[in-house]
Amino acid sequence: LKAVRISQLDPEIAGCARYHAAGVMAPTGCIYAAPCDAKRVLCIDASGNADLLGPGLPGHRKYSGEGVLAPNGCIYFAPFNARRILCIDAAGHVELLEPELPGDSKFLKGGVVARTGCIYFAPYNAARVLCINAAGGAEMLEPEIPGNLKYTAPGVLAASGCIYFVPYNAVHVLRIDS
Secondary structure, X not given: OOOOOOOOOOOOOOOOOOOOOOOEEOOOOOEEEOOOOOOOEEEEOOOOOEEEEOOXXXXXXXXXXXXXXXXXXXXXXXXXXXXXXXXXXOOOOEEEEOOOOOOOOOOOOOOEEOOOOOXXXXXXXXXXXXXXXXXXXXXXXXXXOOOOOOOOOOOEEOOOOOEEEOOOOOOOOEEEOO
């Protein structure tokens, strides 16, 4: 067997529940993780160095789901308790997008990129599906979906082009036909 080398990277990150979901690798080879209870975005560059990026973000359980790499090279994270969508562009710049999304426990898992380039996130406690379009704009789509803890698993892009999310506490499979 080949010898395996294991190490821990600096910087040391204070607190607990720092990052909840897997990171996403950008086309540059950098891996980005959205903060859960940590204050800033974590970046692991292609050389294996870790750094914290962007402004300090207030709050707890800000982002819980996996990010999604969009065709435009940006990575998007839907908010759990945060109020805005987190965007990391191809150059590693961190931005919070409009619109402001009120409420808590909105989106639990990552979204799915449709054939159109739009990204769809199924609601956990949010009332509606979140759509981020190929230009980086976002909107909440009708209709409202009643209940709480609705969808907890990532969606799947089917061969038909439809996206499916299986229910957790929702009473229907969610289909997005874009």
